[in-house]
Amino acid sequence: MLAENVFPPVPSELIMPFAAFQAARGELHWAGVIVSGxxxxxxxxxxxxxxxxxxxxxxxxxxxxxxxxxxTLSRGDVxxxxxxxxRRGPLVLVLGxxxxxxxxxxSLPAGISSLPTLRFLLWSALGSTLWCSALTAVGFVLADQxxxxxxxxxxxxxxxxxxxxxxxxxxxxxxxG
Numbered sequence: 303m304l305a306e307n308v309f310p311p312v313p314s315e316l317i318m319p320f321a322a323f324q325a326a327r328g329e330l331h332w333a334g335v336i337v338s339g340x341x342x343x344x345x346x347x348x349x350x351x352x353x354x355x356x357x358x359x360x361x362x363x364x365x366x367x368x369x370x371x372x373x374t375l376s377r378g379d380v381x382x383x384x385x386x387x388x389r390r391g392p393l394v395l396v397l398g399x400x401x402x403x404x405x406x407x408x409s410l411p412a413g414i415s416s417l418p419t420l421r422f423l424l425w426s427a428l429g430s431t432l433w434c435s436a437l438t439a440v441g442f443v444l445a446d447q448x449x450x451x452x453x454x455x456x457x458x459x460x461x462x463x464x465x466x467x468x469x470x471x472x473x474x475x476x477x478x479g
């Protein structure tokens with residue numbers, strides 16, 4: 303979950319249900335899966351929050367213009383997230399944790415707006431806990447079907463990872479900051 307928040311193409315939709323499968327089989331505890339996922343998510347969100355807080359909007363926008371290609375993060379992405387955060391406030395941190403791609407970007411405007419760190423962590427923890435809980439529940443529901451699911455999921459997860467890598471490389475090549 304840390305990697306997913308630091309580098310968006312890593313999909314939590316594969317990570318958390320797999321951990322839930324392990325919990326359903328007794329190898330992990332379901333609460334530990336949710337807590338670990340939430341803590342990893344928060345640890346991955348903190349560098350983005352701190353970058354926003356330390357750099358400020360103008361420097362983050364310049365960074366996105368200069369290096370955004372490698373993060374597939376454009377100036378427009380940062381501006382959109384910042385506007386959304388300013389309009390909706392910290393509740394956006396909760397909702398942003400539920401939206402793929404937005405999970406990473408939403409921490410920047412929280413830092414840019416100088417939202418106090420404790421409030422950032424609390425709102426982010428709420429959203430991350432909701433997301434990790436939902437994905438863990440999906441993993442538990444599918445756990446009875448694990449053998450059938452694994453036969454489909456193993457090649458599918460490989461295809462998804464290859465597809466994500468191709469998508470990332472395509473975004474890098476076609477990126478227009």
